[in-house]
Amino acid sequence: MSVIPEDFIKKTTTLSEAVTGSFYNSRKIHVDGSRPDIRVPMREISQEATAASFGAEENPPIPVYDTSGPFTDPAQKIDLLKGMPDLRSGWIQERGDSEQLDGPSSEYGRVRQNDPALAHLRFEHIHAPRRAKPGKNVTQMHYARQGIITPEMEFVAIRENCRLQELRDDPRYAKLLRQHQGEPFGARIPDEITPEFVRDEVAGGRAIIPANINHPELEPMIIGRNFRVKINTNIGNSAITSSIQEEVEKMAWSARWGGDTLMDLSTGENIHETREWILRNAPMPIGTVPIYQALEKVNGKAEELSWEIMRDTLIEQAEQGVDYFTIHAGVLLRYVPLTAERVTGIVSRGGSILAKWCLAHHQENFLYTHFEEICEIMKAYDVAFSLGDGLRPGCLADANDAAQFGELETLGELTRIAWEHDVQVMIEGPGHVPMQMIKENMDKELRDCFEAPFYTLGPLVTDISPGYDHFSSGIGAAQIGWYGTAMLCYVTPKEHLGLPNKEDVREGIITYKVAAHAADLAKGFPGAQLQDNAMSKARFEFRWSDQFALSLDPEKAMAFHDETLPHQAHKVAHFCSMCGPHFCSMKITQDVREYARSQGVGEDQALQQGMQEKAVEFKQQGGEIYKEL
């Protein structure tokens, strides 16, 4: 059972330095948009100058996409009791198509609000929820289809570009911006992400901006295959461990290391209150699987679920500000028997709940039959669909089978319906798939779901890697991200074994940042190679501090380096710990480089002539490998 400390609220008004501390040699910057209230946060990594022995030059700062939110902004005072700054209320209100309600319109929301026994758990500054005015539609897709560029769209355009246009005009970045040609597999990524491009992608359903009007704290981000590949993280108390405090801290921790979105998969007690705390402090979109909470309301008896309970739960969560809902509306009655001969049957929790309900009632999935009503709720708050893959394979043996692909086709049908309501949609994908069968998943999703963004869990490319499933799923994630998946759901080392702790979460996130970044590089996303090139130059020039700062996880890089070379002196050493001072290939290369350059590279004749002479000179100079600083 979950344990909530009595004095939780008083004790945890702020977060630890481990979560809020600035990144090594980095600062928070903001890029201004077309109006004063569009200020897009980024991280800027400063670099040291190149040492004289390597040619003495300044190295420009490197701007990077920043998911860490106000937590790492020294200008912000973190107070979990008050929640994060309100970024979007002005934007939402000026559209004039929504109104503030008197209070929650869900039955459950009202009960929780009025229960005095929950006072000590409740977030203090709850605003009454907003909802679309009657007949209005407040989705980003609806605006896009009207030709409107919202502040959210402009925000994500600036965010995706990450100052690339400015850098292109700055000669200091010329070499650093060199990049290999990508293989985008049909993705159409422009050289510059403009607000117009964002609008067109959202209007066409190829991208979504999950941004509930009741989550004004959100820093908008976009999910689509013509943008940077994103990663989702999961948190959630279970019946066995966790408390509210742990969950809020994990959310901030996830933001710090690179989680672009976060799903709250809580299933225990007080999940309504936990969710409120998370949302009011979350700079990233928050997703949920509402059927988990609906099941709690019927004491875990799947067959007692009903549309009415689900509907109330959807409204309850939409009014708290959840940005996307996983809805398993594609688990159709006729698909269920297709899973019977599987090795691992149905492994999705949501999928198995609905399969059980379908069998118990011999009726079609009520999420499918009530899908248009769900759309009505979604568009009143701008909650995006994450159409769940309830029949995803739980092992290699079950990959790409009739049940999985049948459901995927139904998700395509539902996508069309949602789009008729201008409701944003992404499609969830597997799971466990061997490498040679991954591309078929991506191609089928693009075809059957009309290029709606794909959001996959891994896939794991083998079943025999417990303890290393973050990695075996990361292999599949990098590939499917390259092929076109827009967002990768992270997996931690504890997958299949237990609940992740903080270090597991960090390990899972960075593993997935590697996969997502590798996919961006492979697709040829503009500017993706900048950080790699800066790192490589720093590596060649033995600028250790810059190598740490340019790492996806500077703290781990530094800690690992310190294990072998603990002294500060070594951080400026012109050798690395693997080979020691007298045997360093980088150092040798530098000699080669200076020498080859003196011959005039590419001038073959001069090279032929000067070589013998220079050889003598080189030896006369001593030909020493190691020079003192």
Add this chain to the structure above:
Amino acid sequence: MSVIPEDFIKKTTTLSEAVTGSFYNSRKIHVDGSRPDIRVPMREISQEATAASFGAEENPPIPVYDTSGPFTDPAQKIDLLKGMPDLRSGWIQERGDSEQLDGPSSEYGRVRQNDPALAHLRFEHIHAPRRAKPGKNVTQMHYARQGIITPEMEFVAIRENCRLQELRDDPRYAKLLRQHQGEPFGARIPDEITPEFVRDEVAGGRAIIPANINHPELEPMIIGRNFRVKINTNIGNSAITSSIQEEVEKMAWSARWGGDTLMDLSTGENIHETREWILRNAPMPIGTVPIYQALEKVNGKAEELSWEIMRDTLIEQAEQGVDYFTIHAGVLLRYVPLTAERVTGIVSRGGSILAKWCLAHHQENFLYTHFEEICEIMKAYDVAFSLGDGLRPGCLADANDAAQFGELETLGELTRIAWEHDVQVMIEGPGHVPMQMIKENMDKELRDCFEAPFYTLGPLVTDISPGYDHFSSGIGAAQIGWYGTAMLCYVTPKEHLGLPNKEDVREGIITYKVAAHAADLAKGFPGAQLQDNAMSKARFEFRWSDQFALSLDPEKAMAFHDETLPHQAHKVAHFCSMCGPHFCSMKITQDVREYARSQGVGEDQALQQGMQEKAVEFKQQGGEIYKEL
């Protein structure tokens, strides 16, 4: 400086239980060949029976490829002073084409043997080396080309098959052996690996069996793209840390976790003696980069290297029993200036040493000009070439450039020469390559090097992952393994940062086992999915012990599971720790499965008819998710 404990020999005659302990629920088995001295070790994982609630059946034992050597064989008494059992001396002697020398024929080998100051370091039971009789050639390739099937070839055929033919005749394995079709990209993997197939692959140069006649302790293995993908690990003392004891322990540790071959990259003091200890206790092929030791002999001054010093070093190491040499003979003078404009120049230690030598002398690389003489040495002991990629890219920016590909073409030319001498060859590959450029490397290698086995380091698919480079290189490794690379050189989490400790080595190995296994699955290697299917079935049936035993790293899987559910009772629990007892999708699925089966799967009419009736029955039964054990 390396520290050798005075009492090293007396204290470390054996290894710790952590290295030699049996794997969880596993035993060492031996499969007999055509003669009594061919006994191929494997590991057999026993499985528990399926519980009554899941259908009560026996689950057959799962045989797996075993790299752990005699260390994990309880029938063997480990005594590091005596070395490992001598498996191959009989095979080598009966061929009658080699002779035992009076002592080392290298000058350096004699000096070391006769230095009384080294007595306390020296391995006690050194045999005098063997060498081919004058005019004879003792390579596996030479025998293969004569049409001879050596015991080594039969050994590896049995080892690769891993009892698959027997299992195919046993109905208990019918379902477990189901496997998806692979995409082998031109590899031609037969349904059964026969000794004849092994011979033909070795004769054609498409595979190598590294097996020096002075390393009779070796359990033969094969490297080729029509066989299981292998992984190499590295050890090596450096000027800054390590001792002999550490290195020998790391070798055994590497064998335990799955290292197929091991490179000793030592560069410090006493590397001759360290190597002797390693070889006499090594069940896997050992590779070296002889130029490292040659450089030590000229006090680190690359320009003072000479063919004579190199030649003596090659003989010294060949007579100790090194199975493959990395030889950077493709670093040609004309390629060196091509690296000058690179972001990270030359990052291979061997490559930079030779580049420096070439420039200092304005002469062609002496390994290139003396290549036929090197072949003469190789064939006198059966040392295989690992033709080094001295000009591999050290960062994404430098991937697939003129220097790298120029060298690769030269390696193809050298492959032809080596094959004229019947000397076995594999080709080393990069390095750092973004995903979309990996396949070009593989295709070019196959074309330019005539299908000689490719042996790659990663490649890393991004530069910004220090601390996670085992993973970012593992992504590239899985892909290039799928495309056709025969052996993957592992990378640890400490890559680019420091020297790996024991846990880093284990993490790196398992990461690479995942990549190699994923590649086997993707290529469709026969039987590759057996262990995955057994794992998936165990997972579905909540056989926790079997899940641990079938994991690549049972100990970590168990430790991770115990963190969340520490009590023994939970290891037989019919739920997993992620969801708790009342909310388990696997459990729900089981209900669905039993139910759907009762309808007669695939019999649509019956399904239609019985559904409503069964729905009532299901609810009457209580429809309970969780049943007590």
